[in-house]
Amino acid sequence: MLGEFEYLVLSTAASLGDDAYGAAIREEMEEVSDRTCSIGALYTTIDRLEKKGLLKTWMGGATAQRGGRARRMVRITPAGVREAKAFYEAVTRASRRVPWAIEAEEGRP
Amino acid sequence: MLGEFEYLVLSTAASLGDDAYGAAIREEMEEVSDRTCSIGALYTTIDRLEKKGLLKTWMGGATAQRGGRARRMVRITPAGVREAKAFYEAVTRASRRVPWAIEAEEGRP
């Protein structure tokens, strides 16, 4: 099964779609989760997810801005979607009878 | 932050309320998650959660049935609820823009 951080990386990459690359994922993760995400943690996890076939990455071209180096583009694979979905459902199912999730459910518009 | 398995244990214990003890948690987890949960994995995790103050455990009395040994009763602490909630929200927030969660959202009655 996926780890929690792995899930965050996977789902953030999926959310960003075509704009997903290392640094952008990191920024987005920090915004959404409200906590810092170290560079090392991120790329180590990307490497592992790629090795497992849940993510594919390739070097993109440089962008025309100061310091605009080549980006390591990232995309979730079908296998990645499957795993992420399984993780999400596992958490959701386990949360069915639990107050913090029920609250959230009731509070939903 | 919590790990995924830790979350499952915590939320299952919370769901079972007063009936939460080692073996029952294990059974419930297997049922809900549709995969086996080894004894070792469970108790190791319970120990760690207790050490972190997210769970408290104590030995209950023996039950009047064949082999009915003393049970290790388990209860989630307020700190445990806080952590579990934080985990749940982190996963939920990260999943907002992601197809597998949106599907689930739309499918909800």
Place this chain on the structure above:
DNA sequence: GCATTAGGTCTACTTTGTAGATCTAATAGC
């Protein structure tokens, strides 16, 4: 009193999580 059963303890190893120092190649400005 011995087989059987519910339930728990212990040990060891693999995977994930996490930080941060360092390296690289691009533009800006002179």
Place this chain on the structure above:
DNA sequence: GCTATTAGATCTACAAAGTAGACCTAATGC
């Protein structure tokens, strides 16, 4: 064209969480 500055990525090392399963223990049934 040289140098400072910047976006972005790689590498190393260690801590924490995940996982299995052999083994121990104290009940009841007969």
